Amino acid sequence: MLAAFNIKIPKNLTAAMQLLQLYMQSGHYYWISGVVARPKLHRLVVKLNAFRIARDAPGRAYDKAKGLASTHLVVCELSHGELLWVLVGTAGKGGLIDPEQIDIGTIYDSRLAGQHLRFKHYELLHTEKRIKQVRDTTWTWRIAPQRYKEHEAFIVQLIRQRDRDGLNTELVALAAMPQFSGVRGQVLKLFAETKKLGLKFRLGELAVPTLPYMTRMSIYTEPARTLDTLCETVL
Template identity: 90%
Template sequence: MLAARNIKIPKNQTAAMQLLQLYMQSGHYYWISGVVARTKLHRLVAKLNAFRITRDAPGRAYDKAKGLASTHLVVFEQGDDELLWFLVGTAGKGGLIDPEQADIGTIYDSRLAGQHLRFKHYELLHAEKRIKQVRDTTWTWRIAPQRVKEHEAFIVQLIRQRDMDGLNTELTALAAMPQFSGVRGQVLKLFAETKKLGLKFKQGEVAVPTLPYMTRMSIYTEPAKTLSALCEVAL
């Protein structure tokens, strides 16, 4: 069994999002998240230990065979003293939706509308995809709908004001987002709308950045950073 201090920390935001996506794909649909100060991380970990967050791969395989839930803790460094954390889990005894477990707050089911896992301005959802005319589903990140509307309004404002420097900065920021398939589709749509608006408001053909394709990346640094590096009190 792993000690809590050895739980690995994703190396950046995109890596953390990829890890959460992988957990969803493996059935860890239930989730809760929050923000904690570094000085209080040890208290949070002590509370979450009830969900067996330190189980290693053999232990989780055994638990699954016995009908026990699997639960993972993901921590992301959001600021100098602020940590964003997610607890994701499967159904089963001892898990997030077990009524006999400790009450740690509202538990969401990421498969349901209005309960998708949120990471800042992004949300993770189960979406349909087509591969050679065959329908399938996959977990992907997208920009939250309200945030897309905000970007749309901002682009319209910049074009109306003929602020091309501001527009280029906005388009560059959109291109720099983690290009998961859902996000990429939304950004391409925003780019297409930008080009139409440029012509409509006599700005000519607006040049937009070329979007990279998302590829599987390493989630951790080498060697991996662990919870012990974030916690000011020994775990």
């Protein structure tokens, strides 16, 4: 069995997003993603093994010293037997942007506008942060711009229709999103707009949920599940 089938699976979508954020912070800027049916996962992993996705920490340190790229595969379960996969990597020989590597599709650079890493309705971007008047930068998730506009339009529609139950359901759903700093800021803005519109349309002072703060979570179950548990092909 290929060592790649021992790659750990994040326990849920939020854990996968946290893992991708950590990879981006360590310079894995290049990416490609897709959705695959479980019966086809085995073939995909075998193909992506060309990028040395099973290298452990000492192996990756050695590769870096030799100018070789580091590439990670992240896979998580969706519904209806589908799997979302994301391949992220650094620059270097044998990596995603090496012209001598196999062609697996369009490779994006997450640092560039219009190429931010997309994960369902979220995108990961490099942004400025301030801590006690000190400027720094960080990678954070946010709701993708188009999806954010859709939530804005939906809230306006619910308020115009005076649909309090529907509005409450929407606000609870927003509060249930993974509250990475970028997402949290957007949700707070949507909540503020909701309260403002509530007064404008004479619905009174609308109550909004209290948002939790995002804390570092464990990425894997204990014991961790691995890719081989998702493969329907006998390994």
